[in-house]
Amino acid sequence: MSVRIVGTGLIGTSIGLALSHKGFRVLLSDPSPTAQALAADLGAGQIDDDVAADAIFVAAPPDVAASVVAEQLKQWPSAVVADVASVKQQVADAVRALVPPEQLHRYVGSHPMAGRERSGAVAAQADLFEGRTWVVCPQQETDRHAVQLVQELAHATGAAIETMPADEHDAAVAVVSHIPQLAASVVAAQLRDLPDAAIALSGGGIRDVTRIAESDPMMWTQILAGNAAAVSPVLDRVVEQLGAVAGSLRRLAADSSAAEGSRGEVARLISDGQLGHARIPGKHGAAPATYATVIVPIPDEPGSFARLFNDVGDAGINLEDLRMEHGVGAMVGLVELSVLPGVVDRLRDVLEDKGWSVHE
Ligand SMILES: NC(=O)C1=CN([C@@H]2O[C@H](COP(=O)(O)OP(=O)(O)OC[C@H]3O[C@@H](n4cnc5c(N)ncnc54)[C@H](O)[C@@H]3O)[C@@H](O)[C@H]2O)C=CC1
Numbered sequence: 001m002s003v004r005i006v007g008t009g010l011i012g013t014s015i016g017l018a019l020s021h022k023g024f025r026v027l028l029s030d031p032s033p034t035a036q037a038l039a040a041d042l043g044a045g046q047i048d049d050d051v052a053a054d055a056i057f058v059a060a061p062p063d064v065a066a067s068v069v070a071e072q073l074k075q076w077p078s079a080v081v082a083d084v085a086s087v088k089q090q091v092a093d094a095v096r097a098l099v100p101p102e103q104l105h106r107y108v109g110s111h112p113m114a115g116r117e118r119s120g121a122v123a124a125q126a127d128l129f130e131g132r133t134w135v136v137c138p139q140q141e142t143d144r145h146a147v148q149l150v151q152e153l154a155h156a157t158g159a160a161i162e163t164m165p166a167d168e169h170d171a172a173v174a175v176v177s178h179i180p181q182l183a184a185s186v187v188a189a190q191l192r193d194l195p196d197a198a199i200a201l202s203g204g205g206i207r208d209v210t211r212i213a214e215s216d217p218m219m220w221t222q223i224l225a226g227n228a229a230a231v232s233p234v235l236d237r238v239v240e241q242l243g244a245v246a247g248s249l250r251r252l253a254a255d256s257s258a259a260e261g262s263r264g265e266v267a268r269l270i271s272d273g274q275l276g277h278a279r280i281p282g283k284h285g286a287a288p289a290t291y292a293t294v295i296v297p298i299p300d301e302p303g304s305f306a307r308l309f310n311d312v313g314d315a316g317i318n319l320e321d322l323r324m325e326h327g328v329g330a331m332v333g334l335v336e337l338s339v340l341p342g343v344v345d346r347l348r349d350v351l352e353d354k355g356w357s358v359h360e
C-alpha cells in the first residue's frame with residue numbers, strides 16, 4: 001500500500017517515518033523544497049508529485065488544510081484523503097463547501113493527539129504517535145472503507161484510535177489541548193519582564209506549566225481561531241473562576257481578618273483542580289495510576305544516565321515514567337524515576353547498593 005504525505009513538517013514527517021518503518025511506500029510533497037528534502041533525508045519517504053497513492057495525509061497548517069484536501073481529492077480521483085488538522089468542524093465545513101458532493105465520500109477528518117512544541121521536519125519522530133490517541137471524525141457522507149483505511153494507517157503508527165463526530169472532538173480538545181496552550185502562554189508571558197534574580201528561582205512548577213508555551217504563534221492562532229466557538233465558553237469559565245479567586249485575594253490583602261469566605265473560595269479552586277487532575281488517564285490510556293517516585297541526583301557528565309538506567313534495568317525494575325530537572329548552582333541533574341509502588345523499596349535498595357544517593 002502506498003501513502004502520500006502532503007505537508008512534510010513535524011506531523012507529516014513523523015507519519016512518513018512511522019509508516020516507512022512499517023514497510024509502507026511513502027511519497028512526500030511540500031511546497032517548500034527544503035521541508036520536502038529534509039523529510040526525505042530523514043527517511044520519511046521519497047519525494048514524488050506524480051505517482052498515485054492509495055491514501056493521502058494532508059499535514060499542512062490548519063488554515064490551508066481544507067483547500068489542500070480539495071486539491072488532492074480532485075487531483076487523485078481514487079485516493080482516500082485525510083487531514084490531521086487540530087480542529088475538525090471548520091475544516092470539514094470548508095471541505096464540503098469546496099468539493100463536489102460525489103468526491104466527499106473519500107474525505108476523512110482526523111487528528112493525532114500527539115505533537116511537540118517544535119515545528120518542522122527536524123523535530124519529527126517515528127514514535128511520536130506510539131501509545132497516543134488518534135481521533136477519526138467521519139462525516140455523514142464518508143465511505144466506511146475510507147474510514148477503515150485511515151484507521152488502519154493511524155493504527156500502524158502505533159496510535160490508539162477513537163472515532164467521534166467533529167463537533168464532539170472540537171469541544172473536547174478545547175478543554176484538553178487549546179485551553180492548556182492559552183494557560184501555558186499566559187503564565188509564561190508573566191516571566192517576560194521579571195528580574196533575573198526572580199527568574200533564577202524557577203523550579204519544576206513553572207517548567208511543567210509552561211512547557212508548551214514554546215509552541216508556534218502562527219499555528220496556534222490558526223488553531224484557536226478555527227475552534228473559537230468551542231474554546232471561548234470554556235475560556236469564559238476560566239476567567240470567571242480566576243476572577244473569583246482574584247477578588248478573594250484582593251479582600252484578603254486589604255484585611256485578612258474581615259475577608260470571610262475568601263479562603264474557602266481559594267481552597268475550592270485548588271481542590272477542584274485536584275479532582276480534575278486525578279481524571280487524566282495514565283500510560284497508554286489506562287486508568288490514572290499512582291506511581292511511587294524517587295529522586296536521584298546524577299553528575300552532569302557523559303554516561304551518567306546510561307549507568308543509572310543500567311542499574312535499574314539490571315534489577316529487573318520497569319520505569320513507568322521519567323522526569324529530569326537541572327540542579328541550580330551545581331553540575332548535577334535531578335532525575336525523578338516513577339515505578340509501581342510495590343517495587344519502590346527494592347529500587348531504593350538497589351540504587352543505594354550501587355552507590356547512588358536516593359531521595360524521596
Ligand atoms: N504541532 C502539533 O503538535 C500538532 C499539529 N497538528 C496539525 O498538523 C498539521 C501540521 O502541523 P505541524 O506539522 O506541526 O506544522 P509544521 O509547521 O511543522 O509543518 C507544516 C508543513 O506544511 C507545509 N505547508 C504549508 N502550506 C502548505 C500547503 N498549502 N500545502 C501543503 N503543505 C503546506 C509547510 O511547508 C510545512 O512543511 C496542522 O494542521 C496542525 O493543526 C496535529 C497534531 C499535533
Ligand SMILES: O=C(O)C(=O)Cc1ccc(O)cc1
Nearest residue numbers: 086112113114115116117212
Ligand atoms: O505537547 C503536547 O503535550 C501536546 O499535546 C501537543 C499537541 C499540540 C497540538 C495538537 O493538535 C495535539 C497535540
